[in-house]
Amino acid sequence: MEHQRILTRELGQHVGQQVRLKGWLHRLRKLGEVNFLVLRDRAGIAQCVLGPADLAPLHGLLVETVIDVVGTVVEAAQAPGGFELHQVTVEVISPVHDATLFALYKNTIRATLPTFLDHAVVGHRAPDRRAVLKLSSGVMAGFRETLRARDFTEIQTPKLVASATESGANVFGVEYFGRNAYLAQSPQFYKQIMVGVFERVFEVGPVFRAEPHSTTRHVNxxxxxxxxxxxxxxxxxxxxxxxxxxxxILGYLQQHHAAELKLLDVEMPILPDSIPWIHFPKAQQMLHDQFGVTDALGEPDLAPEHERLLGQWAKNEHKSDFLFVTGYPMVKRPFYTHPDPADARYSNSFDLLFRGTELVTGGQRLHLYKDYLEAARRFNYPLEPFETYFETFKFGMPPHGGFAIGLERFVMQLLCLDNIRLATLFPRDIHRLTP
Amino acid sequence: MEHQRILTRELGQHVGQQVRLKGWLHRLRKLGEVNFLVLRDRAGIAQCVLGPADLAPLHGLLVETVIDVVGTVVEAAQAPGGFELHQVTVEVISPVHDATLFALYKNTIRATLPTFLDHAVVGHRAPDRRAVLKLSSGVMAGFRETLRARDFTEIQTPKLVASATESGANVFGVEYFGRNAYLAQSPQFYKQIMVGVFERVFEVGPVFRAEPHSTTRHVNxxxxxxxxxxxxxxxxxxxxxxxxxxxxILGYLQQHHAAELKLLDVEMPILPDSIPWIHFPKAQQMLHDQFGVTDALGEPDLAPEHERLLGQWAKNEHKSDFLFVTGYPMVKRPFYTHPDPADARYSNSFDLLFRGTELVTGGQRLHLYKDYLEAARRFNYPLEPFETYFETFKFGMPPHGGFAIGLERFVMQLLCLDNIRLATLFPRDIHRLTP
Structure with a gap:
């Protein structure tokens, strides 16, 4: 039986032939006369049909056992994928001695979130979990593909930095050869610096926020x-x-990950040719006038409930799951934000709401050295620790801007997951550092 | 003059037409009757020809000024790219008030390494530096493309971990909400865990090594x-x-980055259909017998000088810039290494030498739970902090293996750079945390 291994998705090319599959014992259904062994590999699952005599040698076999199966491919409309294996022999590659905590064949794992997360090393093997993580990889690939096609260059910037950039409050300290270092809260300064080199840059990488609160929408x-x-x-x-x-990104997912979108029953968002936008004070006025919101006017930011109402409005009025809110007040934006030339109270920045929740923050940045000096003075921002950042603007920077999408936030909202931890491989929060 | 901006590489499509370029003042050569302004954009450089009258308004213009240039495209065999601009008007977008420390138009920056690194935010704008970093982005893209085509799934694993994995000695500590955390020295455990989910995985991400020595081949x-x-x-x-x-990767660079390879005069390595390999004790014997090396036999590892000699041998005997050394002694390999089933003193692991220097370490890992328990016992490795890692093997893992390529090491050796810091965007070492 020296057949090369094939994948479960390739069964249809071998009808009537003997083939070899390798994978995990996903499920064993003992019904008596006819029994079903389901094998899972990286491509999907395959059903193997066993008579009572075939079943005897499998006594005590536990799910997740790694197995090598040889059998004959038969068309079977009722089987997953339309084919199944008959006349099956099973060999164990790696045995399992304990029962798993979860029934991985069930599409939604029935466990509390902490229990699931504690055992995610195995829990992620469930098809629905695998689909979430596969879509996450697809979002990264679609992101990069879109940008490479537009002449963007990929960079990898340092995660160990000498000073907190965005704000001193939520930064993790690192002991660095007897000195203090910090984990980068964002690649903001570095990506701006690299606009001076390549004009157009992108990065996919970890960022670290030492926010000590625990919500369904934040990880550290x-x-x-x-x-x-x-x-x-x-x-x-x-x-x-x-x-x-x-x-x-959405196009990439539809082209490359249709199976995962289907498995998770994902409702693809409505993305019009041009996403509607509304200016910040106008959004507040509308919240007041049309939605009877009394606590919005004059505030420098939008509350989550305001974002939810605006998302609803965009859906109803503009048939869009996305909405830009532009011109957030300068007081709530970082010092490098470019003001609106027509009204310096407001900024040339935006948030993108996706289904009524903030997904992306972005905008135009200052680009003139003199404006940086002025902004640092006004914000009481120290020049010395960021000397090399400011040096960049001394030597010629074009008008520029950018944005940052949180990968897990995007996946969470796309898939309507109710906790960002379910869109994260192994989440880190104030209580959790493992697995 | 409402022309859309075009790029320097597009001049040939607009001969005889008036066009607009935007970019940095790369160089200004004042020769008297005929003067040359060189503009640099993300695509390359373009030469603009100025008469004495055109030059007057540019008095005091410093290199790296961001400019907007309108002119007429003329074929000119001697110009870079074969075209240049005549009848030029220049407008300043962002002024520069200081001279740069480096002459960025020179292909090799004449500065000491520390001076260059201190000012890399501007130094990276030099065409040769830009080419190095562009090739680095190409290595990542080629890596991912090769693996995606082979059904590998991309993962992003946590960089904040609860325990040092590879060895306790060279790990950075992080203060994590009053607890101790560490920066991941490698994604080793996580990528093994994810083999249980996707069978085939890859990751491109930062790793952190707190090695307190400063060499030309290591960054932290x-x-x-x-x-x-x-x-x-x-x-x-x-x-x-x-x-x-x-x-x-090499194919990707040749296909997408031929210009950078040419600019840096890169000699592409010789990669035979199958890379030659030599078993560790046999390599030591050969070093002794053929090269008169007296201190190799019986040692558990190869010294850099040994690697250099073996690289030479591979080049001479096998016409290969690459050589695998297989079967390193188990005593020098991490506990999860799979032993050679025929001789347990040696391992099923390898190093890949590239031009006589170690580039990659890899091998087969243990996959049976009982073998992990036994190895942890033998290596005196604590089970408790890695409970979830060991849990993975309890629930069925196939025979598996992998490897890790250091991006900067690869770029350094491919381009024959004499310091790894020159293959790193903004290097981190025992003395350097900025820029």
Missing amino acids: EYVSLDVEFGFIRDHFDVMALLTEVIRG | EYVSLDVEFGFIRDHFDVMALLTEVIRG
Whole structure:
């Protein structure tokens, strides 16, 4: 029986032939006269039909045992994929001695979230979990493909930094050869620096936020999909690129991951040719006038409930699951944000709401050295620790901007998961550092 | 003059037309009657010809000024790219007030390494530096493309971990909400865990090594290209995949980055259909017998000088810039290494030498739970902190193996750079945390 291994998805090419499959014992259904062994490999599952005599040698076989199965391929409309194996012999490659905590063949694992996360090393083998993580890899691939096609260069910037960049509050400290270092909260400064080198850059990498609260929408380490590019007119060029990137990602998923989208019953979002946008004070006025919201006007930011209402409005009025809110007040934006030239209270920045929740923050940045000096002074931001960052602007930077998409946040909202931890491979939060 | 911006590489499509370029003032050569302004954009450079009257308004213009240039395209065999701009008007987008430290138009920056690194935010704009970093992005893209085509799934594993994995000595500590955490020295455990989910996985991400020495070949944070896959026979399957990956990367560079390879005058390595291999004790015997090396026999590892001699031998005897050394003694390999079933003193692992220097370490791993318990006992490795890692093997893991390529090491050796810091965007070492 020296057959080469084939994959479960290839059975249809071998009808009537003897083939070899290798994988995990996904399920064993003992019904008496006819019994079903389901094998799982990286491509999917296959059903093997066993008579009572075939079953005897498998006594005590536990799920997740790694097995080598040889059998004959038979067409069977009722089998998963339309084919099954008959006249089967099974050999054990790696035995299992304990029962798994979860029934992995069930599409939704019935366990509490902490129990699932504690045992995710095995739990992720369930087809629905695998589909979530596969789609996550597809989002990264679609992101990169869209940007490479537009002449963007991939960079990998340092995660160990000498100073907290965005804000001193939520940064993790590292002991670095007797000195203090920090984990990068974002590649913001580095991606701007690299606009000076390549004009157009992107990065896919981890970022670290030491926020000590525990919510369903935050983890302390996540994957950031970062973009920055030069020679823009203003933030509307950034919004246009972001729209193309979202379209590119969704297109990539539909082209390469249709099976996973189907398995998870994903409702693909409505993305119009051009995503509607609303200016920040106008959004507040509308919340007040149309939705009777009394606590929005004059505030420098939107509350989650406001975002939810605006998302509803975009869906109803513009048939869009996405909405840009532009021009957030300068007081709530980081010092490198470019002000609106027409009204310096507001910024050339935006949030992208996806199904009523913030998904992306982006905008135009300052690009003139003198503006950086002025902003650092106004924000009381120290120049010395960021000397090399400011040096970049001293030597010529074009008008530029960019954005950052949280990978896990995107997957969570696309799949309507109710906790970001379910969109994260092995989440890190204030209580959790393992697995 | 409402022309859309075009790129320097597109000049040939607009001969005789007025066009707009935007970019950096790369060089200004004042010769009197005929003067040359060289503009640099993300695509390359373009020469603009100025008469004495055109030059006057540019008085005081410094290199790296961001400019907007309108002019008429003329064929000119002697110009870079074969075209240049005449009848030029120049507008300043972002001014520069200081002279740069480096002459960026020179292909090799004449500065000491520390000075260059201190000012790399601007230094990386030099065409040769840009080419190095562009090739680095190409290595990542070629790596991913080769693996995706072979059904590998991309993962992003946590960089904050609860325990040091590889060895306690060279790990960075992080203060994590009042607890101790560490920066991941490699994704080794996680990529093995994920073989249980996807069979075949890869990751491109940062790893952190707190090694307190400063050499030309080590930095403390680098990008690791990690691979792990299941259902292998032994480490020779891993070596075969690694050979395909190297071939895929080199092919990608030749296809997509020919200009950078040419600019840097890169001699592409000789990669035979099958990379030669030599078993560890046989390599030591040969070093002794053929090269008169007296201190190799019986040692558990190869010294850099030994690797250099073996690289020379592979080049002379096998016309190969690559050589596998297989079967390193178990005593020098991590506890999860699979022993050679025929002789347990040696391992089913390998190093890949590239031009006489170690580039990759890889091999087959243990896959049976009982073998992990036994290895942990023998190596005195604690079970408790890695409970979830060991849990993976309890629930069925196929024979598997993998490898890790250091991105910067690969680029350094491919380009024959004499310091790994020159293959790193912003290097981190015992003395350096900025830029």
